[in-house]
Amino acid sequence: MRIFLFLLCLPFIASAQPNKDSVMIKRMADEIMTNGKAYDLLRELTKNIGGRLAGSPEQHEAAIWGKKSMEAFGPDKVYFQPCKTPNWKRGGKDFAAIIGADGAINKKLAVMALGNSLASKGLIEGEVLAVANFDELEKRKNEVKGKVVYFHSVMDPNTIETSKAYEDAYSYRSSGPSRAAKYGAIGVMIHSLSTAPDNEPQTGVMEYNDSFPKIPAVALGPNDAKDLYAQARKKAVRVQMQTYGYFLPDADENNVVAELKGTEFPNEIITIGGHLDSWDVNEGAHDDGTGVVHTMEVLRVMKALNYHPKHTIRFVLFANEENGGKGGLKYAELAKTNKEKHILALESDDGGFTPRAIGILCSAAQLKKFQSWNPLLKPFGTEVMPGGGGADIEPLPTADKNVILSSLVPDSQRYFDLHHAKTDVFENVNKRELLLGAVNIAAFIYLVDQHGVNL
Amino acid sequence: MRIFLFLLCLPFIASAQPNKDSVMIKRMADEIMTNGKAYDLLRELTKNIGGRLAGSPEQHEAAIWGKKSMEAFGPDKVYFQPCKTPNWKRGGKDFAAIIGADGAINKKLAVMALGNSLASKGLIEGEVLAVANFDELEKRKNEVKGKVVYFHSVMDPNTIETSKAYEDAYSYRSSGPSRAAKYGAIGVMIHSLSTAPDNEPQTGVMEYNDSFPKIPAVALGPNDAKDLYAQARKKAVRVQMQTYGYFLPDADENNVVAELKGTEFPNEIITIGGHLDSWDVNEGAHDDGTGVVHTMEVLRVMKALNYHPKHTIRFVLFANEENGGKGGLKYAELAKTNKEKHILALESDDGGFTPRAIGILCSAAQLKKFQSWNPLLKPFGTEVMPGGGGADIEPLPTADKNVILSSLVPDSQRYFDLHHAKTDVFENVNKRELLLGAVNIAAFIYLVDQHGVNL
Numbered sequence: 001m002r003i004f005l006f007l008l009c010l011p012f013i014a015s016a017q018p019n020k021d022s023v024m025i026k027r028m029a030d031e032i033m034t035n036g037k038a039y040d041l042l043r044e045l046t047k048n049i050g051g052r053l054a055g056s057p058e059q060h061e062a063a064i065w066g067k068k069s070m071e072a073f074g075p076d077k078v079y080f081q082p083c084k085t086p087n088w089k090r091g092g093k094d095f096a097a098i099i100g101a102d103g104a105i106n107k108k109l110a111v112m113a114l115g116n117s118l119a120s121k122g123l124i125e126g127e128v129l130a131v132a133n134f135d136e137l138e139k140r141k142n143e144v145k146g147k148v149v150y151f152h153s154v155m156d157p158n159t160i161e162t163s164k165a166y167e168d169a170y171s172y173r174s175s176g177p178s179r180a181a182k183y184g185a186i187g188v189m190i191h192s193l194s195t196a197p198d199n200e201p202q203t204g205v206m207e208y209n210d211s212f213p214k215i216p217a218v219a220l221g222p223n224d225a226k227d228l229y230a231q232a233r234k235k236a237v238r239v240q241m242q243t244y245g246y247f248l249p250d251a252d253e254n255n256v257v258a259e260l261k262g263t264e265f266p267n268e269i270i271t272i273g274g275h276l277d278s279w280d281v282n283e284g285a286h287d288d289g290t291g292v293v294h295t296m297e298v299l300r301v302m303k304a305l306n307y308h309p310k311h312t313i314r315f316v317l318f319a320n321e322e323n324g325g326k327g328g329l330k331y332a333e334l335a336k337t338n339k340e341k342h343i344l345a346l347e348s349d350d351g352g353f354t355p356r357a358i359g360i361l362c363s364a365a366q367l368k369k370f371q372s373w374n375p376l377l378k379p380f381g382t383e384v385m386p387g388g389g390g391a392d393i394e395p396l397p398t399a400d401k402n403v404i405l406s407s408l409v410p411d412s413q414r415y416f417d418l419h420h421a422k423t424d425v426f427e428n429v430n431k432r433e434l435l436l437g438a439v440n441i442a443a444f445i446y447l448v449d450q451h452g453v454n455l
Numbered sequence: 456m457r458i459f460l461f462l463l464c465l466p467f468i469a470s471a472q473p474n475k476d477s478v479m480i481k482r483m484a485d486e487i488m489t490n491g492k493a494y495d496l497l498r499e500l501t502k503n504i505g506g507r508l509a510g511s512p513e514q515h516e517a518a519i520w521g522k523k524s525m526e527a528f529g530p531d532k533v534y535f536q537p538c539k540t541p542n543w544k545r546g547g548k549d550f551a552a553i554i555g556a557d558g559a560i561n562k563k564l565a566v567m568a569l570g571n572s573l574a575s576k577g578l579i580e581g582e583v584l585a586v587a588n589f590d591e592l593e594k595r596k597n598e599v600k601g602k603v604v605y606f607h608s609v610m611d612p613n614t615i616e617t618s619k620a621y622e623d624a625y626s627y628r629s630s631g632p633s634r635a636a637k638y639g640a641i642g643v644m645i646h647s648l649s650t651a652p653d654n655e656p657q658t659g660v661m662e663y664n665d666s667f668p669k670i671p672a673v674a675l676g677p678n679d680a681k682d683l684y685a686q687a688r689k690k691a692v693r694v695q696m697q698t699y700g701y702f703l704p705d706a707d708e709n710n711v712v713a714e715l716k717g718t719e720f721p722n723e724i725i726t727i728g729g730h731l732d733s734w735d736v737n738e739g740a741h742d743d744g745t746g747v748v749h750t751m752e753v754l755r756v757m758k759a760l761n762y763h764p765k766h767t768i769r770f771v772l773f774a775n776e777e778n779g780g781k782g783g784l785k786y787a788e789l790a791k792t793n794k795e796k797h798i799l800a801l802e803s804d805d806g807g808f809t810p811r812a813i814g815i816l817c818s819a820a821q822l823k824k825f826q827s828w829n830p831l832l833k834p835f836g837t838e839v840m841p842g843g844g845g846a847d848i849e850p851l852p853t854a855d856k857n858v859i860l861s862s863l864v865p866d867s868q869r870y871f872d873l874h875h876a877k878t879d880v881f882e883n884v885n886k887r888e889l890l891l892g893a894v895n896i897a898a899f900i901y902l903v904d905q906h907g908v909n910l
Contacts, residue, residue: 034612157887158488162887196886354866381615414887417887430869431652432617436615
């Protein structure tokens with residue numbers, strides 16, 4: 001570290017002339033950076049409760065914890081929105097291995113069944129057909145029958161924005177199993193959708209196409225996946241695999257909603273949220289514990305500073321995003337039933353890393369209005385950029401087509417190192433980065449509340 | 456993680472019309488993100504060699520490793536620049552404790568002697584005078600004699616750019632001990648210059664004023680420091696402390712310099728560098744292993760792509776920054792002796808986190824030229840901002856007053872969590888963030904080489 005900086009040189013430093021907005025935003029920022037509870041709340045959620053897939057006792061506990069914790073901040077009300085969710089169970093310790101010529105295990109593979117994968121019904125064994133992509137699968141469809149198809153679904157390291165690389169590889173996880181089953185595959189393996197230089201497998205949702213057999217599907221750790229691909233492109237490789245997944249009847253879960261009632265426009269709603277549920281294999285720290293505690297922290301700071309919003313602000317901990325998205329659907333359904341007017345919704349579901357932008361999906365004219373606030377946001381690291389949303393708020397336009405969707409956009413470099421892997425734990429969340437996310441959400445939501453979304 | 460992004464919304468995505476420069480920068484970026492060696496080199500430096508304070512066998516080994524590793528990339532030449540450096544030894548396991556009324560240890564404190572601190576010559580004991588800042592020390596100077604002065608040198612959590620908060624607290628570490636010794640203190644403790652929510656003490660350079668007694672000085676872990684401060688503000692608290700520091704005769708170390716000879720302007724030099732030395736208490740991963748391997752990676756990619764620079768480019772691993780800055784002084788001294796022309800120098804010494812800016816110290820007119828390159832840099836996450844430099848390159852203007860100083864400015868949120876603490880290890884460096892730093896340095900240096908620095 002150099003000892004003296006000559007000058008400071010970051011967007012953080014750009015600052016507007018002090019005015020009512022900049023003063024209030026600075027007060028919120030100081031309150032969060034000095035007294036913020038988001039980090040302690042995250043420790044409670046991840047360490048005391050832990051992984052919390054919908055249908056698990058932990059997810060039930062998390063909703064009770066979320067309600068109680070938000071009540072302690074003193075909003076006007078806190079309530080549950082009950083909803084039915086899928087109830088998938090991993091069922092056992094997933095297994096995969098490369099088998100030698102003698103039929104014995106040559107190498108155990110780091111493996112996790114994909115979410116929704118059904119049990120293999122015993123150990124299955126077959127030759128691997130390793131394909132680079134769907135094009136190759138289609139070309140070689142006659143070779144698939146009776147084999148285990150491996151998709152080399154590596155995220156492109158050259159795509160700087162990792163969520164874009166994830167999107168590009170996503171369909172191998174979501175639809176690869178059924179596309180291989182269509183041609184008679186008995187099982188599917190994919191390269192985890194991971195950027196990590198490690199061997200941790202990453203689970204995540206997979207969707208069977210009901211037209212084809214529901215074959216077991218697993219993600220391999222990145223190192224094992226690359227090794228398997230290299231081997232199987234050169235010679236015949238046999239693998240064994242076993243999964244144990246099954247479904248119980250749908251579970252009863254709850255969105256947790258806290259409200260600050262608007263003083264001027266009580267019937268116009270601004271929503272902030274993250275999702276309470278996580279995969280079963282980790283603590284759901286960045287996915288989406290950080291979005292949950294961002295949401296709670298914004299409520300806390302508004303109460304701590306005795307801020308009375310003009311619009312009604314809802315702080316929502318959604319019950320089920322990972323495998324079904326039922327929390328967001330329920331929220332939108334009730335909004336529709338109750339004919340609610342929603343002006344803007346913001347989701348934090350891309351991790352608790354240093355915030356880089358507030359992404360907004362809106363018209364060019366509206367964007368211009370939002371971007372006029374950039375001088376107020378830049379001292380805290382973000383600026384308004386086009387594009388935004390989140391799985392939990394995306395159903396909301398079915399209730400109010402005018403609602404503007406937005407999201408916190410954190411730095412994306414580390415997210416897919418630990419996304420859906422067992423490494424998504426509290427220790428991998430940085431306190432300042434987490435709090436700074438809450439600062440930027442609070443600042444943006446304050447501006448929306450003060451100035452509305454109309455031109 | 457939301458499943459589908461509607462649009463992408465980061466500065467990363469802004470992109471210029473393809474032209475010769477953008478094509479070359481994209482080639483460099485792809486080569487680094489796909490085949491980069493920086494992460495593997497960093498593993499070698501941190502895990503095979505380890506901590507490497509000037510004068511240690513490890514620092515000697517690091518220079519030999521640096522030379523050999525850069526030779527393997529095939530630059531025009533690689534050579535040592537011998538220099539004398541201080542040779543401070545910690546000498547033992549630093550100790551501090553709060554003492555109970557019965558004289559027994561009440562609580563052991565997490566502690567590290569500051570760099571350059573001399574031995575306490577046995578266990579010393581005294582009452583604590585806990586002061587908030589230098590102003591309070593001056594007001595209470597009559598109370599200092601015979602006591603251990605504690606400075607509550609907390610970095611301001613509300614300062615978003617942490618290097619600014621570090622600068623504000625810096626003088627307590629560098630000059631606090633002598634300022635307390637002036638009034639008769641027998642020892643000094645400070646709150647580590649740390650942002651971490653943990654109890655890891657952080658060392659770092661301290662400078663005695665020769666006019667006053669050279670009393671022992673230590674940094675406390677953040678939690679222990681806050682506890683001690685709270686106690687000592689309420690009642691008399693006695694502490695013991697022991698340090699073991701001493702100096703050996705100056706050591707012989709080496710800057711390691713690799714060169715690519717310029718094809719058009721061989722006598723105009725561009726320098727890129729980081730410092731090889733680190734404190735003794737950790738692996739020197741972010742400080743400054745990442746700057747070292749950034750430098751090596753830029754050399755590697757230029758050779759891998761067969762890039763022949765117009766200007767001579769020097770890749771410098773400086774021998775001694777932490778406690779003396781002798782590496783940079785030697786580099787500048789030789790530049791002066793040899794009447795070299797230096798057009799620009801860039802240092803990477805603020806960690807291997809996601810790059811946010813290229814900081815440049817130059818005139819407004821020059822800045823405008825550099826900022827015209829922003830569309831080429833933004834797709835990779837940075838833009839040119841005013842302000843830059845680094846301890847190793849800051850002496851260079853004594854050799855060529857026209858040299859422009861610049862630096863890679865990474866995201867600063869995590870740096871002071873681990874700076875000079877035992878937690879500055881390889882495991883806390885993220886591969887993609889590290890490589891992305893090299894991408895942005897390579898891109899900027901390429902542009903300087905192609906277009907020069909003149910208006």
